[in-house]
Amino acid sequence: xxxxxxxxxxxxxxxxxxxEAHATGTExxxxxxxxxxxxxxxxxAEGPPPDPQGWLRRAVRAESRRTRRTARRERPYETDPxxxxxxxxxxxxxAARRRALHDAVHRLPGRCPRLLRAxxxxxxxxxxxxxxxxxxxxxxLGPERSRCLGxxxxxxxxxxxxxxxxx
Numbered sequence: 285x286x287x288x289x290x291x292x293x294x295x296x297x298x299x300x301x302x303x304e305a306h307a308t309g310t311e312x313x314x315x316x317x318x319x320x321x322x323x324x325x326x327x328x329a330e331g332p333p334p335d336p337q338g339w340l341r342r343a344v345r346a347e348s349r350r351t352r353r354t355a356r357r358e359r360p361y362e363t364d365p366x367x368x369x370x371x372x373x374x375x376x377x378x379a380a381r382r383r384a385l386h387d388a389v390h391r392l393p394g395r396c397p398r399l400l401r402a403x404x405x406x407x408x409x410x411x412x413x414x415x416x417x418x419x420x421x422x423x424x425l426g427p428e429r430s431r432c433l434g435x436x437x438x439x440x441x442x443x444x445x446x447x448x449x450x451x
Contacts, residue, residue, distance in 0.1 A: 289332055293340050297370050300341055303349040308312060309355060318347045395420075396432035403429065 297316055305312040322343050326333065333339035389400045395418060402414045415422040 289336060290320065293336060296337060296340055300344040304344050307346045308351040310351050314357050317346060388436060391439060392432060392435050396435055399428060399432050
């Protein structure tokens with residue numbers, strides 16, 4: 285009996301859902317499914333409605349209104365909340381990474397700590413200024429920097445897990 289009524293009303297439901305779905309911005313099949321479920325619940329609780337076609341039209345419109353109200357209240361995230369760059373978690377983690385980096389720089393041999401501190405300086409020094417501060421030629425600054433970064437990489441390798449395979 286339940287399935288007969290649902291099968292008999294299916295063409296009317298498809299037509300009503302198709303007509304109402306455009307106004308709500310939803311797919312007609314989604315609206316059909318919601319109303320079909322509501323009809324099955326009604327049949328289980330109260331039996332068949334006295335005026336099945338009228339009940340179906342009212343149910344489609346009610347479901348359409350509910351969908352519109354829900355859509356007005358819902359707002360998509362502009363970004364993933366986990367990507368919040370200004371959040372307290374991000375600031376704490378960034379500070380911990382900076383401390384770990386500066387601690388590792390202090391453990392480097394030779395001129396490397398001074399060179400990398402100059403490179404990491406918030407003053408954004410030029411190569412000429414760094415070379416003058418360290419008392420070395422500007423031409424040797426690049427190779428020295430590469431050697432120091434290699435030392436830093438080896439020092440941090442056990443502490444930092446690789447994110448992905450390179451090469």
